[in-house]
Amino acid sequence: MSNIEILMPALSPTMEEGGIAKWLVKPGDTIRAGDLIAEIETDKAIMEFESASDGIICELLVEEGSNQIKVNTPIALISDESSSTKDRKVTKKHSNNSSSLNTNQLDHKSSDSGDGEEIKEGQKLFTVREAIRDALAEEMRTDQNVFLMGEEVAEYEGAYKVSQGLLDEFGSERVIDTPITEHGFTGLAAGAAFGGLKPVVEFMTFNFSLQAMDQIINTCAKTLYMSGGQMNCPIVIRGPNGAASQVAAQHSQDFAPWFASVPGLKVVQPFSANDAKGLLKSAIRDPNPVIFLENEILYNDKSASSKISDQLIPIGKAKVLVEGSDVTLVSYGIGIKHSLSAVELARDIDISVELIDLRSIRPIDYETVFESIKKTNRCITVEECFPICSIGNHLSASVMESIFDYLDSPIINCNGKDVPMPYAKNLEKAALLNPEEILNAIKKVTYRD
Amino acid sequence: MTARELLDTYLAIYEKMLLIRRFEEKAGQLYGMGKIGGFCHLYIGQEAVVVGVDSVKKKGDQVITSYRDHGHMLSCGMDPKGVMAELTGKKTGYSKGKGGSMHMFSKSKDFYGGHGIVGAQVPIGAGLAFSNKYKKNKSVCFTYFGDGAANQGQIYETFNMASLWKLPVVFIIENNQYAMGTSIDRASSTLKLFSRGQAFNIPGQLVDGMDVLKVSKATELAAKNCRNGNGPYILEMNTYRYKGHSMSDPAKYRTREEVQNIKDKKDPIENFQKYLFNQGVKEDEFKKIDQKIKGSISEAAEFAIESEEPELSDLFKDVYL
Numbered sequence: 001m002s003n004i005e006i007l008m009p010a011l012s013p014t015m016e017e018g019g020i021a022k023w024l025v026k027p028g029d030t031i032r033a034g035d036l037i038a039e040i041e042t043d044k045a046i047m048e049f050e051s052a053s054d055g056i057i058c059e060l061l062v063e064e065g066s067n068q069i070k071v072n073t074p075i076a077l078i079s080d081e082s083s084s085t086k087d088r089k090v091t092k093k094h095s096n097n098s099s100s101l102n103t104n105q106l107d108h109k110s111s112d113s114g115d116g117e118e119i120k121e122g123q124k125l126f127t128v129r130e131a132i133r134d135a136l137a138e139e140m141r142t143d144q145n146v147f148l149m150g151e152e153v154a155e156y157e158g159a160y161k162v163s164q165g166l167l168d169e170f171g172s173e174r175v176i177d178t179p180i181t182e183h184g185f186t187g188l189a190a191g192a193a194f195g196g197l198k199p200v201v202e203f204m205t206f207n208f209s210l211q212a213m214d215q216i217i218n219t220c221a222k223t224l225y226m227s228g229g230q231m232n233c234p235i236v237i238r239g240p241n242g243a244a245s246q247v248a249a250q251h252s253q254d255f256a257p258w259f260a261s262v263p264g265l266k267v268v269q270p271f272s273a274n275d276a277k278g279l280l281k282s283a284i285r286d287p288n289p290v291i292f293l294e295n296e297i298l299y300n301d302k303s304a305s306s307k308i309s310d311q312l313i314p315i316g317k318a319k320v321l322v323e324g325s326d327v328t329l330v331s332y333g334i335g336i337k338h339s340l341s342a343v344e345l346a347r348d349i350d351i352s353v354e355l356i357d358l359r360s361i362r363p364i365d366y367e368t369v370f371e372s373i374k375k376t377n378r379c380i381t382v383e384e385c386f387p388i389c390s391i392g393n394h395l396s397a398s399v400m401e402s403i404f405d406y407l408d409s410p411i412i413n414c415n416g417k418d419v420p421m422p423y424a425k426n427l428e429k430a431a432l433l434n435p436e437e438i439l440n441a442i443k444k445v446t447y448r449d
Numbered sequence: 450m451t452a453r454e455l456l457d458t459y460l461a462i463y464e465k466m467l468l469i470r471r472f473e474e475k476a477g478q479l480y481g482m483g484k485i486g487g488f489c490h491l492y493i494g495q496e497a498v499v500v501g502v503d504s505v506k507k508k509g510d511q512v513i514t515s516y517r518d519h520g521h522m523l524s525c526g527m528d529p530k531g532v533m534a535e536l537t538g539k540k541t542g543y544s545k546g547k548g549g550s551m552h553m554f555s556k557s558k559d560f561y562g563g564h565g566i567v568g569a570q571v572p573i574g575a576g577l578a579f580s581n582k583y584k585k586n587k588s589v590c591f592t593y594f595g596d597g598a599a600n601q602g603q604i605y606e607t608f609n610m611a612s613l614w615k616l617p618v619v620f621i622i623e624n625n626q627y628a629m630g631t632s633i634d635r636a637s638s639t640l641k642l643f644s645r646g647q648a649f650n651i652p653g654q655l656v657d658g659m660d661v662l663k664v665s666k667a668t669e670l671a672a673k674n675c676r677n678g679n680g681p682y683i684l685e686m687n688t689y690r691y692k693g694h695s696m697s698d699p700a701k702y703r704t705r706e707e708v709q710n711i712k713d714k715k716d717p718i719e720n721f722q723k724y725l726f727n728q729g730v731k732e733d734e735f736k737k738i739d740q741k742i743k744g745s746i747s748e749a750a751e752f753a754i755e756s757e758e759p760e761l762s763d764l765f766k767d768v769y770l
Contacts, residue, residue, distance in 0.1 A: 147583070173583065178610070179606075179609055179610060179613070181606040181609065181610065183572070183602065183603045183606055184572045184575075184603050184606025184607050184609070184610055185572070185606075185610065186572075187569060187571070187572025187573050187575075187576065187603060187607070188572045188573070188575050188576040188579060188607065188610060189576060190572075190573055190576055191513075191561075191572065191573035191574060191575060191576020191577045191578075191579065191580070191590075192576040192577070192579045192580045192583070193576070194561055194573065194576070194577060194580075195511070195576065195577045195579070195580025195581070196580055196584070197579075197580050197583055197584075214566055214569060215569065215572065215573075218565070218566050218569060219564070219569060219573060223554075223562070224767055224768070224769070224770060225547055225767050225768055226544055226547060226548040226552035226554075226562075226563075227543075227544050227548060227552070227553075227554040227562070227767075228542070228543065228544035228545030228546075228547055228548065228767060229545070229766065229767035229770070230543075230544075230554050230555070230556055231554050231556060231561070231562075232770045263768050264768055264769070266769070287770040288769050288770055
């Protein structure tokens with residue numbers, strides 16, 4: 001009579017750990033396969049979790065309210081119905097209670113945060129997900145004309161839990177669930193913008209923006225120019241962009257260079273929570289169409305979590321995230337996460353790297369990039385998009401045209417690989433950026449390879 | 450309204466239709482002279498549609514249409530000089546010479562373009578209606594599209610949302626029988642475009658788009674329906690385009706006889722003039738209107754030709770606000 005371990009399940013593609021929001025069974029309960037046994041808090045939502053086996057609950061290994069339990073950790077033991085409770089294995093209880101159930105506010109003890117600011121011990125950090133929600137809520141409180149529309153933004157509270165609480169606060173006239181109809185609702189939002197409102201359109205992911213590309217490019221971006229400056233389109237189009245985790249080719253593409261090539265659009269792709277909040281507030285207040293690219297992996301990522309200030313972050317201004325003297329790394333979005341790791345690896349071999357977070361990719365802050373390269377004389381660009389027609393390609397050309405004499409080495413562009421995103425875990429990993437590749441590029445431009 | 454007041458209202462309608470006809474004739478002439486470039490889509494033959502709709506428009510109601518837009522702009526009260534100057538690519542044009550025939554706008558006249566991509570104006574029109582509902586005003590957005598655009602997917606995405614959210618939008622399908630060179634029976638599985646909203650519970654009606662009073666009457670009911678909070682309405686205006694799709698169209702897809710037959714029997718301006726004549730309008734009054742329009746058209750043409758081109762320094766202006 002063997003006991004069966006029930007493991008913490010992975011209930012979303014990006015879930016690495018989870019919490020037990022509620023146990024729906026207690027020791028001694030008889031359960032059938034398919035019965036609900038717990039409510040599990042994932043990185044996106046609270047999900048009901050069913051047993052896959054028949055049996056009797058012997059023991060709950062994790063207390064209700066526990067969180068940050070790694071996927072595949074045993075959370076309960078069941079025995080099949082014939083076995084007695086005496087057979088049960090005694091296992092040490094896993095207790096990992098945090099002070100509060102709100103897992104979004106992380107207790108950081110390290111001194112590095114997503115925005116490069118020093119963190120004092122015990123200081124509350126905000127996730128990117130919370131920062132975006134707070135920016136939306138604050139702007140909606142300030143300006144009656146701001147509204148949010150998209151698939152699952154209202155009652156579901158966002159496919160990625162970004163719009164939590166907004167429907168409750170602002171009601172269904174301002175937080176609007178749309179049908180699955182990207183082309184239509186993007187055009188509709190553009191019309192609402194022409195009519196004097198300030199729509200924020202959420203794409204469940206930017207992969208679906210392709211459906212709406214005509215309205216984004218031909219309507220949102222061009223109408224101001226075509227109307228001789230009469231009719232602006234104050235719209236924000238936002239949502240996760242780039243690869244998530246094993247969702248394969250049609251759901252894993254970084255569109256930053258596509259949008260960045262279009263005059264009339266502004267394009268931002270923040271990394272840290274503070275930048276996400278400050279830039280989104282700026283985007284909503286901007287009278288021009290702004291493409292606001294988020295990243296699913298960064299929503300809850302510790303390296304991107306940061307303190308939040310109330311300051312607006314200006315669109316078009318880069319930030320020197322790490323100061324250094326030997327090489328300039330220019331990156332944005334999730335590229336920053338890999339770059340931060342590469343900076344550490346380089347430090348171990350005594351190479352001092354300066355890391356610039358572009359934050360905005362249209363307009364680009366050339367000045368900050370050029371000033372850094374004048375100091376380091378070397379440059380590497382890091383971004384997740386395909387390597388052809390990337391922002392790195394453009395920056396390389398700009399650097400050559402403007403400050404060629406300052407370069408001591410060719411610029412290297414680190415990008416995602418030139419293939420549609422594969423599904424298999426190992427292939428996906430190989431197709432994406434990684435810190436080792438960046439380190440190799442750093443060694444190469446410093447002639448240390 | 451006295452009988453005379455009613456006649457005066459009708460005369461104003463007649464004048465508007467004639468203004469559009471003469472404007473378009475002049476535009477065609479200037480195109481032939483090389484003064485207007487690019488695409489130029491003339492509205493001749495369809496005048497009763499836009500003028501009839503406009504006759505029931507209230508202050509604050511918006512208008513949006515595709516690239517065959519000169520008539521809509523003149524009907525909204527935009528200055529023929531500014532429209533013609535835009536056609537000739539001058540800085541005095543409505544878009545300062547950057548939009549051309551297909552892309553003109555006037556916020557002050559509630560005209561929201563002038564859109565070059567077939568069907569793209571339709572969700573935008575629903576969005577304008579959305580803004581009316583959001584602001585809780587009683588305005589309606591008149592959203593025009595052609596029989597060709599009626600086969601675009603985004604039309605049906607828009608029908609669904611407009612009906613779901615009860616948006617105050619009147620969809621006006623200008624069925625001029627040809628999507629560029631493809632006749633409607635070669636492009637549409639069903640010919641009753643007004644019934645295309647059925648799946649979305651949007652009422653639709655077929656209207657004789659060559660009869661301005663019928664257009665006016667039908668639009669009044671449709672707009673009232675919207676203003677009462679009942680959601681969208683579809684009007685299919687059966688009309689006809691006398692000229693080619695654009696200036697470069699050799700019109701091989703239809704016979705001269707077909708076009709001549711419509712001109713002889715269905716011309717919206719001639720028929721309305723006969724009607725007014727029978728109602729007691731004197732020859733003199735028509736002549737006066739004729740003269741007035743001739744004057745304003747030659748003034749517009751002269752202005753458009755004489756105006757200066759945009760400054761080269763304007764190239765980079767108005768990309769961002």
